[in-house]
Amino acid sequence: MTRLAEIFLRRIAAEGPIPLDAYMAECLLHPEHGYYATRDPFGRGGDFITAPEISQMFGEMLGLCLAQVWLDQGRPAPFTLAECGPGRGTLMADVLRAIRAVPGMAAAAEVHLVEASPKLRALQRDRLAPRAVTWHENIASLPEAPLFLLANEFFDALPIRQFVRVEAGWAERQVGLSADRLIPGLAPPTRLAALEPRLADTRPGDVVEICPAGPPIMDEIAGRIVRHGGVALIVDYGHWTSLGDTFQAVRDHAPCDPFAMPGEADLTAHVAFAPLAAAARAAGAAVSAMTAQGVVLERLGITPRAEALARALSGAALEAHVAAHRRLTHPEEMGQVFQSLAIYPATAPLPPGFDLAHPSSPLQA
Numbered sequence: 001m002t003r004l005a006e007i008f009l010r011r012i013a014a015e016g017p018i019p020l021d022a023y024m025a026e027c028l029l030h031p032e033h034g035y036y037a038t039r040d041p042f043g044r045g046g047d048f049i050t051a052p053e054i055s056q057m058f059g060e061m062l063g064l065c066l067a068q069v070w071l072d073q074g075r076p077a078p079f080t081l082a083e084c085g086p087g088r089g090t091l092m093a094d095v096l097r098a099i100r101a102v103p104g105m106a107a108a109a110e111v112h113l114v115e116a117s118p119k120l121r122a123l124q125r126d127r128l129a130p131r132a133v134t135w136h137e138n139i140a141s142l143p144e145a146p147l148f149l150l151a152n153e154f155f156d157a158l159p160i161r162q163f164v165r166v167e168a169g170w171a172e173r174q175v176g177l178s179a180d181r182l183i184p185g186l187a188p189p190t191r192l193a194a195l196e197p198r199l200a201d202t203r204p205g206d207v208v209e210i211c212p213a214g215p216p217i218m219d220e221i222a223g224r225i226v227r228h229g230g231v232a233l234i235v236d237y238g239h240w241t242s243l244g245d246t247f248q249a250v251r252d253h254a255p256c257d258p259f260a261m262p263g264e265a266d267l268t269a270h271v272a273f274a275p276l277a278a279a280a281r282a283a284g285a286a287v288s289a290m291t292a293q294g295v296v297l298e299r300l301g302i303t304p305r306a307e308a309l310a311r312a313l314s315g316a317a318l319e320a321h322v323a324a325h326r327r328l329t330h331p332e333e334m335g336q337v338f339q340s341l342a343i344y345p346a347t348a349p350l351p352p353g354f355d356l357a358h359p360s361s362p363l364q365a
Helices: 003-015 020-029 056-072 090-099 118-128 193-200 214-228 272-281 295-299 304-310 313-330
Strands: 080-084 109-114 133-136 147-152 162-166 171-178 181-186 207-210 228-239 246-250 255-257 267-269 338-344
Touching: 003 171, 003 181, 020 171, 020 267, 056 090, 056 147, 056 228, 056 295, 056 313, 080 090, 090 109, 090 118, 090 147, 109 118, 118 133, 162 193, 171 246, 181 207, 193 207, 193 214, 193 338, 214 228, 214 272, 214 338, 228 272, 272 338, 295 304, 295 313, 295 338, 304 313
Parallel strands: 080 109, 080 147, 109 133, 147 228
Antiparallel strands: 162 171, 162 207, 171 181, 228 338, 246 255, 246 267
16 A cells, blocks of 8 residues: 555545545645655656657657747747646757757747656756756746747646536546545536536536646636747647546556556546637637647658658667657557647737637537
């Protein structure tokens, strides 16, 4: 039994079951025993591999997208170059290298990282040295300045609430006890105003997930972009709307029971992009259509870049490089399950690589 499991057992025994979002938040961010507070989870020696760790090409392509937006918006200087959930700092390092090709851009960039984990901050400091970096606990403390922001696999780690459709309304998923084990259960059914619209497209037994923190974070991001210019590139696995149980745990690169070893496994859920887009639009920003990761990367030039890098490789290194390109772009791998949004000023051009949102599209309703 993990230390965090012992804490949960005592708390639930004294106070009763806890909502899933409270469980998820503690598992990930508990200051002593939380997943991100105690380890480097990335890479082959960790529990999972993100796109920047697969290949430098991912960050280079997003860096080129940011560069074109910077040029299109009149080369603002200085500007905030920010990342939410920056991992080891690999994505930011690759972006900084890519934008050096654009005269004046790297010098105008002031790097800000939204990261709560002291352990990961140390890794980011080492990875980005000697570049000056400012760290933030949350989005709200980012500067009021032109904002060029990246969020890759950030929103999927935000705590979710989960609701099961029942005849009498919705029953919220909770975490309770059975003997000395943590188990999922359901609270008594109720009617929820926020889920009334979902009664039209769900049936009893269906699961709908809500991420309470997502829209307020997007409001902060979009507000800065509306006021000062810039762009936010959001890349994550998910769908336009939530439907189904997507709460999952990964440990040592394999799925596991999310209630078995709290604090020892990564917990995530698929992102519902519609609420994020709605929050950005409510703040006055323009939002691209949801566009598949593979499509965006191909439009930004990942295949020519892959071919150029391949010319210096052979043997196992070449095979790994080809496999990385496929993993990032192919529809049967990350190319389709990972989706993306661009948030930008309503008066600015659409960022390269993305589809324009069409008012009549059902995905953009």
